[in-house]
Amino acid sequence: MIKIYAPASIGNIGVGFDILGAAIKPINGDLLGDCITIKLSEEFQLFNKGIFSNQLPVNNEQNIVWKCWSKFCNVIKKNIPVSIILEKNLPIGSGLGSSACSVVATLVAINEACNNPLNSKDLLLLMGEVEGEISGSIHYDNVAPSYFGGLQLILEDTDIISQKIPNFKNWxxxxxxxxxxxxxxxxxxxxxxxxxxxxxxxxxxxxxxxxxxxxxxxxxxxxxxxxxxxxxxxxxxxxxxxxxxxxxxxxxxxxxxxxxxxxxxxxxxxxxxxxxxxxxxxxxxxxxxxxxxxxxxxxxxxxxxxxxx
Known part of the structure; x- marks a missing residue:
């Protein structure tokens, strides 16, 4: 069994629309983000828990986690049955990268459960694709910081999607x-x-x-x-x-x-x-x-x- 946590993020940082994003962590030690617990199973199963789980769709196939699993299986051309628990600790539609948290945690967890068939770039591209279907356009300013951490600059480059830039530690x-x-x-x-x-x-x-x-x-x-x-x-x-x-x-x-x-x-x-x-x-x-x-x-x-x- 594997448990993965993905942090909340601030997209745009004001000045960088669709270009900048920062992963954040509360100074009191709370986990501000979503958790995914996963294990291999005989069939796909999804269980929701957490403070904001009541905001999630009743139909599993409308859940971001199911969409991530479905796309992942399509990419590796193999159906991998897993049992997943989504701990939804971020409110949907909050502006804190709620969907990105679920996407990042889910795809990293599934990839690890399958012995990492996808590299970090392939995973990030897949994260952007799923996030784009939810928000209406592909953008990485939430998924990239939630995945890699820090303050991320989204690049216009086919080989490098995003890179970490310095941030002010006293901010x-x-x-x-x-x-x-x-x-x-x-x-x-x-x-x-x-x-x-x-x-x-x-x-x-x-x-x-x-x-x-x-x-x-x-x-x-x-x-x-x-x-x-x-x-x-x-x-x-x-x-x-x-x-x-x-x-x-x-x-x-x-x-x-x-x-x-x-x-x-x-x-x-x-x-x-x-x-x-x-x-x-x-x-x-x-x-x-x-x-x-x-x-x-x-x-x-x-x-x-x-x-x-």
């Missing part, structure tokens, strides 16, 4: 999920099909500045470069009082604040634990919409997917 990432669902596919539909040259140049300049600052250890420049021109102006309408909340969070001392993935989770960054705690408390009191919502102070998770237990 504390505060993530707040308000307790409501937002479909990634719907959040992508709200975006315009075309952008002006000015917007493209501005976004490219900020992204380049962020990458440069990351490699040259300029924390302040990196934070100032985290401006968003592609998605935030449009997706902000789907989030409760986004700009008002962003202004308040920055007044509390955050060096940056933005939408995590397609939302409704938002993230803030601080270099001071006391400021991070203040922001966390304010978000708990003012951003959460119900009792299922949560706030975590996190570091970047350098490990990514891993065997536990």
């Amino acid at each position: 504390l990432w505060i993530v707040a999920w308000p307790g409501i669902k937002l479909s990634t596919a719907e959040a992508r539909k709200i975006l315009p099909k075309k952008y002006t040259r000015d917007i493209c140049v501005k976004n490219s300049r900020c992204l380049a500045s962020f990458i440069h600052a990351s490699y040259t250890e300029q924390s302040n420049l990196a934070a100032r470069s985290m401006k968003e021109f592609i998605a935030e102006p449009y997706r902000s309408k789907l989030l409760p009082n986004f700009f008002k909340n962003k202004e308040k969070i920055k007044k509390l001392g955050a060096i940056s604040c933005g939408i995590s993935g397609s939302g409704p989770t938002i993230f803030a960054i601080s270099e001071d634990i006391e400021i991070a705690k203040k922001i966390s408390l304010w978000l708990e009191r003012n951003y959460l919409q119900n009792n299922t919502g949560f706030v975590y102070i996190c570091y970047i998770d350098a490990k990514g997917v891993r065997k536990i237990g």
Whole structure:
């Protein structure tokens, strides 16, 4: 029996729409992500558990885990019967890479149970394919960090899909999920099909500045470069009082604040634990919409997917 954990992730990191993503881990030691327990069996079996298992489809063939297993068997051209337990610890449609967590953990677990017939690149391509079917387009800014860990830059290269870039170890990432669902596919539909040259140049300049600052250890420049021109102006309408909340969070001392993935989770960054705690408390009191919502102070998770237990 094998148990695999895949961490939550922040897609886009504001400045890098479909280009940047970071795996995260709460500083309190909680596992913020999904777990897959797998063993070989006489037939395919799937059991769901975990805090958010009630959000999963009743029909197994609509479950991401089944889709991963089916595609994996097609790729290796062999039907491998397995028994799988999905521990769903991330809410669906949260903007924290919930589907990516399930996809990454499942494919890594199945691959290991079958003595690793697929290499890491083949697995990542398969992860992107499954994730793309769920969200409406193939993008790796959640699956890549959840798989490899760290802060990942998605490349336009046929041989190398993604590479880890430096991150600031003293940055504390505060993530707040308000307790409501937002479909990634719907959040992508709200975006315009075309952008002006000015917007493209501005976004490219900020992204380049962020990458440069990351490699040259300029924390302040990196934070100032985290401006968003592609998605935030449009997706902000789907989030409760986004700009008002962003202004308040920055007044509390955050060096940056933005939408995590397609939302409704938002993230803030601080270099001071006391400021991070203040922001966390304010978000708990003012951003959460119900009792299922949560706030975590996190570091970047350098490990990514891993065997536990």
